[in-house]
Amino acid sequence: MRFRPLRSSTKETPTVTVADPPARMRAVVFDETGAPDVLHSSSVPVPSPVISELLVRVVAAGVNPIDAKTRAGRGVAQAISQYPTVPGFDFSGIVVSSPYEAHAFPAGTEVYGMLPYPRSGGSYAEYAVVPTLSVARKPASLSHVEAAGVPLAALTAWGLVVETAHAHEGQRVLIHAGSGGVGHFAVQFAAYFGAHVTVTASGRNAPWLRELGASVVIDYTTTRFDEVVTDMDVVIDLVGNVAADTGSRSVKVLRPGGLYILVPTGSWPGYAAAADAAGVRATSYKVVPDGSALATIGRLLDSGSVQVYIDKVFDLGDAAAAHAELEAGHTRGKIVLRVSDD
Numbered sequence: 001m002r003f004r005p006l007r008s009s010t011k012e013t014p015t016v017t018v019a020d021p022p023a024r025m026r027a028v029v030f031d032e033t034g035a036p037d038v039l040h041s042s043s044v045p046v047p048s049p050v051i052s053e054l055l056v057r058v059v060a061a062g063v064n065p066i067d068a069k070t071r072a073g074r075g076v077a078q079a080i081s082q083y084p085t086v087p088g089f090d091f092s093g094i095v096v097s098s099p100y101e102a103h104a105f106p107a108g109t110e111v112y113g114m115l116p117y118p119r120s121g122g123s124y125a126e127y128a129v130v131p132t133l134s135v136a137r138k139p140a141s142l143s144h145v146e147a148a149g150v151p152l153a154a155l156t157a158w159g160l161v162v163e164t165a166h167a168h169e170g171q172r173v174l175i176h177a178g179s180g181g182v183g184h185f186a187v188q189f190a191a192y193f194g195a196h197v198t199v200t201a202s203g204r205n206a207p208w209l210r211e212l213g214a215s216v217v218i219d220y221t222t223t224r225f226d227e228v229v230t231d232m233d234v235v236i237d238l239v240g241n242v243a244a245d246t247g248s249r250s251v252k253v254l255r256p257g258g259l260y261i262l263v264p265t266g267s268w269p270g271y272a273a274a275a276d277a278a279g280v281r282a283t284s285y286k287v288v289p290d291g292s293a294l295a296t297i298g299r300l301l302d303s304g305s306v307q308v309y310i311d312k313v314f315d316l317g318d319a320a321a322a323h324a325e326l327e328a329g330h331t332r333g334k335i336v337l338r339v340s341d342d
């Protein structure tokens with residue numbers, strides 16, 4: 001068998017020319033953990049990829065609660081190896097350099113993805129380095145701002161709903177905080193696979209969540225969910241015991257042997273013993289960057305089966321305001337930072 005030379009014709013493999021990256025870039029950094037105002041703009045070196053990584057010019061960066069928790073000294077702050085440090089996991093942008101000529105994501109490809117977690121991040125910047133296996137082609141129907149709102153939240157929702165709960169026709173799922181970044185994807189994935197979806201959210205979000213596929217929306221500000229639901233197969237808990245004993249009440253609304261999934265790390269250290277006492281199964285969950293899952297999610301987005309909702313867009317330099325907004329706790333869908341022009 002003869003192999004065709006990869007560069008036999010410039011017509012077959014058009015060369016995409018992308019300008020060499022500069023030595024330094026604009027980024028948002030913090031020099032110490034603290035309140036949102038520790039975030040400030042700075043000039044830092046452009047990171048260098050190793051052979052299994054891509055260098056990406058970031059057009060937009062998604063904002064997640066883990067960014068704010070880490071900035072505040074919690075979250076993955078222990079993974080910060082040096083200051084100043086650039087926060088952020090989510091990005092959408094354009095490949096500047098890739099490992100070899102015939103790589104699936106050559107220079108010029110529009111990609112979206114998630115930086116390694118639980119390392120300390122780095123997407124609030126004009127350039128980021130990311131493992132090739134943690135990215136997928138940007139969904140063609142989405143802008144970079146929209147795509148940047150997807151990776152961490154949708155991968156978490158996918159891991160919870162598809163890989164952990166094995167969502168299927170008729171499965172009875174309760175999702176707490178269905179209106180947030182993770183929640184709005186979890187609602188749509190569970191409904192897509194035929195589950196009967198019950199959600200807790202505030203009343204203002206109820207019509208929107210029904211449009212996304214929720215069958216029942218419980219206004220957590222007026223109604224105790226454990227007084228109106230029972231016999232759930234799965235509870236996806238995006239709140240935990242940090243608010244109104246949400247976790248403790250959740251294990252009580254599961255059928256015997258049902259599955260409780262705790263998502264916010266550390267929000268309820270006693271969950272396993274409480275689940276055991278209630279006769280239900282329990283697990284925590286940690287998101288894993290996964291380019292192939294992102295490719296699948298991208299197809300669902302492009303087909304219109306799933307949508308991303310962008311609540312607010314801030315300029316990169318206004319990252320502190322974006323964190324303050326997120327920490328108010330009432331984001332619908334996602335907050336995104338615009339880093340550069342497309």
Ligand SMILES: NC(=O)c1ccc[n+]([C@@H]2O[C@H](COP(=O)([O-])OP(=O)(O)OC[C@H]3O[C@@H](n4cnc5c(N)ncnc54)[C@H](OP(=O)(O)O)[C@@H]3O)[C@@H](O)[C@H]2O)c1
Nearest residue numbers: 065156177179180181182202243263264285286287330331
């Ligand atoms: N372990 C992991 O790998 C992992 C991955 C992703 C996220 N997380 C964690 O999971 C949690 C959710 O993340 P996220 O990105 O979805 O957060 P988010 O977007 O900031 O969530 C905001 C939403 O939460 C709703 N909410 C607040 N308190 C609520 C309550 N008591 N009951 C029901 N809904 C409530 C708000 O609704 P209203 O405006 O209506 O109040 C708002 O829409 C965070 O703690 C995050 O750190 C963990």
